[in-house]
Amino acid sequence: MNPFFDHLAVAAIVSGALAFFVFRFLRKRAGGKNCGSDCGCGTAKAGKVAR
């Protein structure tokens, strides 16, 4: 594989992983007190209600 595309693919995947945590943090902050953890005690539904 072309090294450029190799590095591009890796950069995209790593950026996606970073973006996941950023999005998760922002979603939890927007959900406020309603937002639970990812153990099942809080869901996106509760977050939507808060918004």
Place this chain on the structure above:
Amino acid sequence: MASPASVSAASPSRPASVSAAPPSRDATRHVAIAGNPNCGKSTIFNALTGLRQKVGNYPGVTVEKKTGRFFGSHGEPMELLDLPGSYSLQVRSPDEAVARDVLLGRQIDTARPDIIICVVDASNLERNLYLVAQMLELNIPVVVALNMVDVAEKNGVVIDVMALREKLGVPVIPMVATKGVGLIELRQAVSRSPLPPPSICAQMPIVLEREVMALARQLPVAHEVARGEALLLLTLHDAALDAVTHHDTAIIAATRAAQQRLLTAGIDPLSAPVDARYDWIGRICAAAHHHGDSHHAASLSDRLDSWLTHRVWGWVAFLGMMALMFFCIFTVAQVPMDWIKDGADALANWVGNHLPAGDLRGLLTDGVIAGVGGVVVFLPQILILYFFLGILEDTGYMARAAFIMDRLMSKAGLHGKSFIPMLSSFACAIPGIMATRTIENRKDRLVTILVAPLMSCSARLPVYSLMIAVLIPGHSALQKAGIMLCMYLLGAVVAFAMAWLFKKKLLKGETPMLLLEMPPYRMPSWKGVALRMWERSGLFLRRAGTVILALSILLWAMATYPKPSDPQAPPAEALAQSLAGRMGHAIEPVIAPLGFDWKIGIGLIGSFAAREVFVGTMSIVYSVESKDKEDIEPLRNVMLGEKRANGLPVFTPLVCIGLMVFYVLAMQCISTVAIVRRETNSWRWPLFQIAYMTALAWIGAFLVYQGGRLLGFQ
């Protein structure tokens, strides 16, 4: 009268000063299922809804909201809401407050139910009827699900269902929910249209009734809830009245005036409604409830309890059950774990054969597959753990465990009720911490929250399993189970010790008396246990596929970049020069006294996000470093062969045990920190918790390693 502008937008419930306009409703009927704890409410909920369930939170409070959908006997859609278990609407805890608020239409995000299914434990009719009495005052159609009639029959209790129907004035459906008996009839009763509101309820003294109706007329709430709301307000005092009315001064003044008039008339507004209800219940029980032959009174539950709550045999039974659980974890789980491991290896091979050499291949094989696969392989063990915990809970044994623990807990200044959240923390500290909301005393609740994460949760299981495999690779499952049990006991012992310390020094208070309901033993609901295992495995895999996956990708990137300037540099040097390597080296001076090296340091850093990531991290670190990528050795063999600069092995028995002790004691879960922040409404306590647990973990691992070396162990 206060204006609607006095309502705080952040309030979780509507105050009495706001008209209880219900949220918009479609054709779906809203059914709430209520009842005392341990009456089989959740069994009926699961039986009606199956997998069509959702778990969330009520806004503003940390109370679980469980909803599900089912279809009536005519195919009409129904939404079922499983309310928190309550003994009465006179609340003592946040979850009982939510049940009350939902039933009075005060819960902002939840429609007032159209129908209430009130589940009653037939073997404990008199006590359960108190909640029914209060339900009948709410002007909502009620169906009584008279559950556990088989247990009542075994105990020699005879219930005249027809007489009960007549006295209560509502449908009464005899049921054995664990066997599905009565479900069809329950569905039919709920589907009746229209189902009229109750016409019978406990008669209050005339003077009290007059005050209730007078107060009800002053409340700007819907007519159907006014009486129930007024009766509730008259039984509240001071802080409780303030909180429920959201400081509505007009209503508070009206309520206090009514209470004063009642006291002048010789009627205690707090106890008079309770007495009236129990008088009414007494008359119902006289007509419909009879005890049979007295020698049935020594029930199977009583005979079992004579052993299981014995001061010696009780402990033997408890430890025996825990040992059995861990033994199964090390034997039964092995075969499916090997399948998962072989699957992950096959996938890694396939990716390795189909992608050209490069960073992308490295990311997928050494990052994603090694990281996620390293965690997912422990799914069978976690399922076994939840299987046993589900059985213990469903059979009613958990309350006995709390009773046994009470003697020990009282020495720590807590009572046995604190043990139930702590026992739940064996699965996961998060629901365990949320379960502390049933502890009335604030200080006791706080102490329980502070020590609950010391109970070894399921996320530590992969770490223990890996370390035990490295520690004693060839030994029997029994020995491995023994070590695992020791780790769990260590967590429990330290939890008690810290609870004692906190109650003595930080959160001083009296040792409370334990008042605990011991439900009769019953056969577990296999469907309920299976459902819970399904839910937990789904959550575990979802977490593995999201948080663990993302963390593994980031950890791989940190362990790979920046690359050394010399492309021919050996993998070990490349790892040392990477960001993760540098971070590991940075904390090495702190962890070196514990016998840990910088690679273990990388694992510890990653673990502070999620404990189980340690295993994935080690997989990544040793995969990245592996010279021969064609030969995928088990991680434990790689770790066993790992040597320090002086040629000595890294993973000696002392290091393995020290690492396990570190994981027993350290706070390594961001999700738990977030929940503690939410439950305590402050950053002070979670930060304190992180600090004290990290210190404990360091000291514990230090004592193991350095103490062991002093004693001549290597």
